[in-house]
Amino acid sequence: MKYIIKDEKIVFKDHYKMVKATITYDTFSGNQINTERLAFERGDSVAILVLEKETQSILLTNQFRYPSCKNGEGWLLEIPAGSLEENENPEDCIKREVMEELGYKLKTAELLTTFYTSPGASTERIFLYYSEISIKDKIAKGGGNTEENEDIQLIKIPVSEIISIIYEMKDAKTILALQWYLIHKIST
Template identity: 80%
Template sequence: MKYTIKNERVVFNDHYKMVKAKVTYDTFRGNKIETERLAFERGNSVAIVLLEKETESILLTNQFRYPSCKNNDGWLLEIPAGSLEENEKPEDCVQREVLEELGYKLASATLLHTFYTSPGASTERIFLYYAEVSAKDKIEKGGGNSEEDEDIQLVKIPVAEITSKISKMKDAKTILALQWYLLNKISS
């Protein structure tokens, strides 16, 4: 099956970008569909499931999210995450974000999976990682990047409480990551 993209143009350009294009693609019945589509070009991101070994806790962020206010959820618990800068490698970005948000220095991180967050609307892919840290790896205060007006609180969820807390989570990447942890680290 094939597709073509024509007349792609930027229709909005601020902190993020919106593009519009004419798209023609093959159907499962052997026909073609020609239509216009929009894509939110947010850029790619990283996220990480982070275990602090001494406390047997998953390290999360608690931060204000304007878009989720539309549904009365101003602050969300999330795994650490952030956007890739231009020409930045995902493995460098995840180290930078963990240091900025939580103050921990990562020795290494393992790539688990790459996935789309909302493929019907956004081009964003998330590179999901896993790492373990020690309390001695906390070398900075964290709290986010003040130049980006971030105000991030570190929250530690004991591994024993993940199952009871996961149903209260609102962030998809966090739910996915915690389910991965339960399936691969608890049941193994």
């Protein structure tokens, strides 16, 4: 099956951009569909599930999110995450984000998977990582990048509480990462 993207143009550009395209694609029945679609071009991101070994705690961020406040939930608990800069390696990006948000020096990170956040609307992919760190790796304050007006609180959730709090989570990448942990680290 094939598709053709024609007449692609930027219809909005600010911090992110929106692109509109005319597309022709093959159908499962052998026909073709001609249509217009929009894509929110946000860029790719990284996210990581971090376990602090000594405390057996998952390290989360608590921060204000404008889009979620539209539904009455201004602050969300999330795994650390951030946007890739142009030509940046995802592993370098996740190390930078963990330092900025949590203040921990990340030595290694295991890539778990790459996934789309909302493939019907957004081009964003997330590179999801896992790492185990030590209390000794906390070498900076964390709290976010002040130049980006970030105000991030570090929250430690004991592994023993994951099952009871997972249903309270509102962030998809965090839910996915916690489910991965339950399947691969708890049930083994």
